[in-house]
Amino acid sequence: MDGNLEISLDKLPVKRLDAIEENGAERYPPDSSYDEKRVSLIRRIDFAWAVEDDEERERKKKQKKSSKDASLTWQWQSMVENLQLAHQELSVIIDLINTVEANDAVTVAGMTRPKPLPNEVLSDLAVCAATKLQCYRQLGKYFKQSAKGFEEQIAREARFYGALIRLQQNWKVKRQRVAAAASSNEGFTIDLFDNSLYDLAAMCRPSSLSTIRVEHDSAGMLAINLPPNSCRSLHFGFLGVHSADIPKNMSKIKTRGSVEQRPRESEKESVSDDDYVKETHSLLREVHQSIFNDQVFEMLNREAFNQSVGVNVTGIRENYLQLSIGQGNTLFISLVPSNKGDSQDSGDTQNIESAIVPSHSFVTGKKWVFPNRTSCEIYLQQIVHENAFVKEKDKPNLSGTQASAQSGKDEPSLLGHFCLSLAHRIFSSRVLTELENVVCRVPYLHLMTHPTWHSRTSSWTIFMKVPQSILHAESRSPKSDLQNMKNSIKSQFCTKVVVNDDRINVEGEGAPNVVGLFKSSENVCSVNKYECDLADLPVIILLQVASQVICWLHEEALTVGIKTNRDFLCLTFELEQGENVSLVAHVNPGDIKGGISWWLVMEDGFAEDWKLQMDMHDGASDYRKFLGHLTLDVLYSTLMDLVSMCGGSRNH
Amino acid sequence: MNKGTGVGTGPTAAAAAAAAQKQKTMMQRVETDIANIVDNFTQLVNVARVNDPPVRNSQETFMMEMRAARMVQAADSLLKLVSELKQTAIFSGFASLNDHVEQRTNEFNQQAEKTDRMLARIGEESAASLKELESHYYSSAQRTADTE
Numbered sequence: 083m084d085g086n087l088e089i090s091l092d093k094l095p096v097k098r099l100d101a102i103e104e105n106g107a108e109r110y111p112p113d114s115s116y117d118e119k120r121v122s123l124i125r126r127i128d129f130a131w132a133v134e135d136d137e138e139r140e141r142k143k144k145q146k147k148s149s150k151d152a153s154l155t156w157q158w159q160s161m162v163e164n165l166q167l168a169h170q171e172l173s174v175i176i177d178l179i180n181t182v183e184a185n186d187a188v189t190v191a192g193m194t195r196p197k198p199l200p201n202e203v204l205s206d207l208a209v210c211a212a213t214k215l216q217c218y219r220q221l222g223k224y225f226k227q228s229a230k231g232f233e234e235q236i237a238r239e240a241r242f243y244g245a246l247i248r249l250q251q252n253w254k255v256k257r258q259r260v261a262a263a264a265s266s267n268e269g270f271t272i273d274l275f276d277n278s279l280y281d282l283a284a285m286c287r288p289s290s291l292s293t294i295r296v297e298h299d300s301a302g303m304l305a306i307n308l309p310p311n312s313c314r315s316l317h318f319g320f321l322g323v324h325s326a327d328i329p330k331n332m333s334k335i336k337t338r339g340s341v342e343q344r345p346r347e348s349e350k351e352s353v354s355d356d357d358y359v360k361e362t363h364s365l366l367r368e369v370h371q372s373i374f375n376d377q378v379f380e381m382l383n384r385e386a387f388n389q390s391v392g393v394n395v396t397g398i399r400e401n402y403l404q405l406s407i408g409q410g411n412t413l414f415i416s417l418v419p420s421n422k423g424d425s426q427d428s429g430d431t432q433n434i435e436s437a438i439v440p441s442h443s444f445v446t447g448k449k450w451v452f453p454n455r456t457s458c459e460i461y462l463q464q465i466v467h468e469n470a471f472v473k474e475k476d477k478p479n480l481s482g483t484q485a486s487a488q489s490g491k492d493e494p495s496l497l498g499h500f501c502l503s504l505a506h507r508i509f510s511s512r513v514l515t516e517l518e519n520v521v522c523r524v525p526y527l528h529l530m531t532h533p534t535w536h537s538r539t540s541s542w543t544i545f546m547k548v549p550q551s552i553l554h555a556e557s558r559s560p561k562s563d564l565q566n567m568k569n570s571i572k573s574q575f576c577t578k579v580v581v582n583d584d585r586i587n588v589e590g591e592g593a594p595n596v597v598g599l600f601k602s603s604e605n606v607c608s609v610n611k612y613e614c615d616l617a618d619l620p621v622i623i624l625l626q627v628a629s630q631v632i633c634w635l636h637e638e639a640l641t642v643g644i645k646t647n648r649d650f651l652c653l654t655f656e657l658e659q660g661e662n663v664s665l666v667a668h669v670n671p672g673d674i675k676g677g678i679s680w681w682l683v684m685e686d687g688f689a690e691d692w693k694l695q696m697d698m699h700d701g702a703s704d705y706r707k708f709l710g711h712l713t714l715d716v717l718y719s720t721l722m723d724l725v726s727m728c729g730g731s732r733n734h
Numbered sequence: 735m736n737k738g739t740g741v742g743t744g745p746t747a748a749a750a751a752a753a754a755q756k757q758k759t760m761m762q763r764v765e766t767d768i769a770n771i772v773d774n775f776t777q778l779v780n781v782a783r784v785n786d787p788p789v790r791n792s793q794e795t796f797m798m799e800m801r802a803a804r805m806v807q808a809a810d811s812l813l814k815l816v817s818e819l820k821q822t823a824i825f826s827g828f829a830s831l832n833d834h835v836e837q838r839t840n841e842f843n844q845q846a847e848k849t850d851r852m853l854a855r856i857g858e859e860s861a862a863s864l865k866e867l868e869s870h871y872y873s874s875a876q877r878t879a880d881t882e
Contacts (some may be wrong), residue, residue: 217795532870
């Protein structure tokens with residue numbers, strides 16, 4: 083409002099005569115009601131000042147705008163001014179309405195909304211449309227987010243089930259409905275228990291590793307988590323040779339407690355999944371092997387408590403079994419965690435390797451070799467697998483012995499058979515050592531090994547071969563075809579050595595027996611078969627070979643028409659003068675130069691002459707001459723010399 | 735889809751009834767979810783019209799959010815159903831599983847036989863080599879010279 087105050091004067095509230103009629107009646111204006119008076123008062127309010135103020139403001143704004151055209155205007159300035167004007171108008175109207183209501187004289191009859199202008203209508207419509215469009219855009223984003231999440235979930239499930247399907251091709255996958263409300267996924271497990279245990283189904287309890295739970299990792303891929311040191315492997319060794327505390331390190335597959343998660347890039351996901359599945363296969367295979375090892379050890383433990391041939395338990399504790407297999411040898415079988423071998427240093431690994439290599443022990447000049455530890459472990463697992471896990475109809479014969487756990491008392495069980503096999507291997511290696519010692523010292527002996535493919539039987543043959551030079555000389559001599567044929571047959575003599583468990587059987591021709599004593603003229607080299615022990619084996623072999631040489635010399639003498647007398651190791655020639663000259667074989671297993679030495683023994687006649695000529699260095703009889711360790715060629719030559727000395731005793 | 739379709743002789747009556755019931759349940763779930771999605775999407779499209787009162791537009795905004803959430807929930811339910819069907823297909827395909835197991839068994843048996851033959855051949859070759867080596871060694875001049 084302006085500073086000047088305007089005053090308006092109202093008429094006094096006196097009734098003034100309005101008009102006088104001719105008859106003298108006075109007419110006064112009608113009395114206005116209270117409401118009419120209030121309305122008239124209200125109408126007298128002058129709003130011109132407000133209108134003028136508005137007009138002035140507009141003019142000023144226009145002036146300001148024109149003056150501020152050069153500078154930037156705020157884009158919302160007009161809106162702000164409009165809002166301020168609207169606020170003013172609303173304030174006035176609200177005040178008016180409050181005043182009217184407070185006076186109770188005037189009430190608002192009604193308010194009509196002013197008809198909106200077209201631009202206002204359009205602007206309202208635009209705002210609504212924009213709001214709705216914004217809402218739809220947000221919905222679109224929400225749908226896209228959800229779709230992306232679903233796609234990821236589908237991809238995760240595809241990877242998970244793809245891997246599970248591939249695992250199912252080799253393993254028994256079971257599903258268990260988990261009553262978890264958090265997720266609707268079912269629990270998957272892999273059953274590794276082998277229900278084909280034919281004889282052990284009632285004996286073996288399922289291992290704790292038989293059922294493996296399949297879990298999800300953070301990337302949605304399946305994961306198998308195993309507790310550490312859960313996989314165990316069989317550890318075998320000979321006490322004193324292999325340490326029971328050094329774990330086995332034969333497995334080339336790296337053992338793990340759980341499959342590690344690797345960060346995968348999106349473009350290499352398929353390749354990593356294949357490798358991941360392969361690693362999972364390997365892990366499951368390790369667990370499967372561990373379960374098998376547990377079953378093997380449990381079976382061995384059960385059999386150890388049953389009396390059986392070959393089983394002699396000398397020590398037992400948790401996951402450890404110690405057995406004596408005779409001849410002072412003791413073996414142990416234990417279960418050790420497979421992870422121990424991975425954590426060792428290279429230095430320890432070398433010690434293990436040296437322990438695994440078959441060791442040689444030198445005792446009193448002899449050496450024997452223990453079987454390879456790895457081969458023994460494999461053999462143990464193989465016989466258990468064949469005889470306990472294979473069905474009855476497919477069960478192979480276990481090297482001639484029944485390997486069932488319920489076998490008779492006289493037949494060894496699996497463990498007994500295993501112990502007997504190892505004992506035989508050790509014993510046969512000693513036998514072979516002795517045979518090699520003998521054969522190496524006698525040049526005309528050949529040793530030939532005959533693989534029997536039997537775990538408790540070994541066989542060798544010692545050949546004494548007549549030199550080819552002698553055979554060729556005989557073939558050129560004018561003899562009958564029959565004689566030639568007979569000589570060709572006897573070009574070699576055989577001595578067979580067969581070891582069954584720890585029994586040595588020697589079978590050979592050449593040694594005379596009772597039958598040969600009664601058959602004097604025929605070329606009888608009978609075949610003998612007898613048993614002996616290890617200490618006597620070299621002597622027996624040498625005796626056998628020496629007797630074969632004597633037999634051969636006897637035959638050769640007969641071939642040239644000389645009658646000779648053959649004793650066990652002695653071939654006697656009757657000379658022209660009636661004396662007897664004997665070619666005697668001497669056997670000495672301890673002789674380093676050769677096991678068989680030869681003596682020439684004279685009897686009667688020339689004894690006194692020999693006294694003066696014989697070398698009496700060893701205190702031998704005067705009529706004996708030591709010929710030394712002769713080869714067959716030299717023996718044949720000696721024979722021919724003796725034959726030439728036998729003149730009148732030729733037998734045509 | 736019938737559970738155990740690969741069983742040759744057919745499931746028992748109880749199992750067949752259970753399978754039929756499960757199939758019916760799954761079909762109902764599928765229909766419910768799809769109807770849910772279609773209805774909600776239809777409503778979403780229907781409220782695209784711009785109304786005069788702004789209040790109504792706000793109401794419609796909230797309604798659209800609610801219907802969108804329902805659509806997503808129905809889609810999630812469908813995915814779970816598909817996952818369940820996958821599991822059933824994996825673990826109920828007995829015919830294919832048995833065939834595969836038999837195939838693998840035959841493969842392993844053949845591999846075992848092949849390994850056995852190979853081991854036998856190795857044994858025979860080793861025996862022959864051993865025999866030859868022994869013969870050569872004991873006939874060699876070196877051995878003869880050593881013994882002499």
